Amino acid sequence: MAAGTEVTPATGAQQDTAQPRKAPSRFWAKVRYQLLNVFAGLAFLYLLVPIAVVILFSFNDPPGRFNFTWHKFSTAAWQHPFATPGI
Amino acid sequence: MSRVYRLFRSAPAYPLLLPGMVWLAIFFFVPMYYLLDMSLRTGNLLDGFNQVYRFANYGDAIRQNKEQFIRSIIYAGSATALAFCISYPLAYVIAFRGGRYKNFLLMLVIAPFFTNYLIRTLAWETILADHGIVTSTFRSLGILTATDKLGFTSGQRLLATPLAVVTGITYNYLPFMTLPLYVSLEKIDKRLLEAALDLYANRPRAFMRVTLPLSLPGIFAGTLLTFIPAIGDYINAYLLGSTQTTMIGNVIQSKFLTFNDYPSAAALSFTLMAGIMVFVIIYARILGTEDLA
Numbered sequence: 278m279a280a281g282t283e284v285t286p287a288t289g290a291q292q293d294t295a296q297p298r299k300a301p302s303r304f305w306a307k308v309r310y311q312l313l314n315v316f317a318g319l320a321f322l323y324l325l326v327p328i329a330v331v332i333l334f335s336f337n338d339p340p341g342r343f344n345f346t347w348h349k350f351s352t353a354a355w356q357h358p359f360a361t362p363g364i
Numbered sequence: 365m366s367r368v369y370r371l372f373r374s375a376p377a378y379p380l381l382l383p384g385m386v387w388l389a390i391f392f393f394v395p396m397y398y399l400l401d402m403s404l405r406t407g408n409l410l411d412g413f414n415q416v417y418r419f420a421n422y423g424d425a426i427r428q429n430k431e432q433f434i435r436s437i438i439y440a441g442s443a444t445a446l447a448f449c450i451s452y453p454l455a456y457v458i459a460f461r462g463g464r465y466k467n468f469l470l471m472l473v474i475a476p477f478f479t480n481y482l483i484r485t486l487a488w489e490t491i492l493a494d495h496g497i498v499t500s501t502f503r504s505l506g507i508l509t510a511t512d513k514l515g516f517t518s519g520q521r522l523l524a525t526p527l528a529v530v531t532g533i534t535y536n537y538l539p540f541m542t543l544p545l546y547v548s549l550e551k552i553d554k555r556l557l558e559a560a561l562d563l564y565a566n567r568p569r570a571f572m573r574v575t576l577p578l579s580l581p582g583i584f585a586g587t588l589l590t591f592i593p594a595i596g597d598y599i600n601a602y603l604l605g606s607t608q609t610t611m612i613g614n615v616i617q618s619k620f621l622t623f624n625d626y627p628s629a630a631a632l633s634f635t636l637m638a639g640i641m642v643f644v645i646i647y648a649r650i651l652g653t654e655d656l657a
Contacts, residue, residue, distance in 0.1 A: 313453055316453045317453055317457035324475065324539075325475060327487035327491065327535065328476060331487045346495060346496075
């Protein structure tokens with residue numbers, strides 16, 4: 278941004294001929310800047326959602342053999358973590 | 365003369381290479397030899413595999429699995445491209461705007477590795493399940509109708525479609541893309557960017573002429589670290605795909621473990637390896653990263 282501030286005329290006098298091109302509005306510059314941050318946030322979401330799902334579904338009480346749909350809250354899986362012998 | 369001198373001057377370093385060399389010899393070259401030997405045999409598990417130097421094993425393996433080879437290239441290529449598009453802005457934000465949260469954000473990128481690979485992929489099975497939130501939202505928004513038309517999904521579902529497999533592969537290899545990109549972006553001298561802006565480059569131009577070229581080594585490393593394991597991956601296609609999305613890794617896995625057809629599995633493995641090697645050489649030539657090759 279250093280380059281942009283240097284060319285701003287200090288006086289309020291009419292200097293149409295020497296006027297540098299008008300900078301894009303502050304608002305859109307801010308939006309453009311934040312767009313990248315939002316994108317990075319979404320990327321983090323993509324990275325972390327499966328971890329959250331794993332944690333969430335560890336508290337599930339699966340209705341059948343598969344733990345794919347949410348049934349009801351349970352801590353059964355956490356109570357005896359070593360009950361199932363190694364295969 | 366000077367070459368001989370240089371050779372002797374660096375001689376003390378050679379014993380240091382020994383552990384790595386021994387490791388490579390035992391765990392890479394020896395298995396590689398047995399694999400090559402196996403790929404030219406014929407027979408079955410009961411009667412044993414006889415060495416007959418049947419090079420046609422390769423032709424047969426390629427011909428019978430052309431579809432899976434092409435699919436693997438497409439899936440791994442799309443996953444690599446997607447991972448790049450997601451990772452570059454992510455690595456950029458962490459490297460240039462991370463500030464004092466840099467290390468924390470990096471830890472978040474590595475966080476998926478705290479969980480087992482299989483568990484992560486199974487989590488995607490849950491997320492993309494037919495009655496899950498994602499699928500029903502996509503369906504009611506009409507996104508699935510569009511992706512069905514494009515051939516990315518089929519039958520108004522996400523699971524067991526190419527899209528699910530590519531999503532899984534992209535997810536699982538994303539950190540391998542992000543980390544090298546971060547390293548190369550992080551070490552860029554910010555004064556070069558200031559110089560570009562002082563010389564009246566606008567920001568897109570400064571990015572194209574300074575940031576992007578300087579991050580090329582990271583792009584090179586990241587794409588290879590993503591593409592190479594992705595093309596041989598079979599877990600994602602196995603858990604998130606269907607019989608219509610089998611990749612070459614699935615074929616090799618089932619030939620080795622289900623059908624006990626070791627020779628053609630070995631031939632497929634070697635073909636894949638040779639293909640990847642050719643690709644890497646061409647890629648390295650095109651990208652021309654001397655300080656990496």
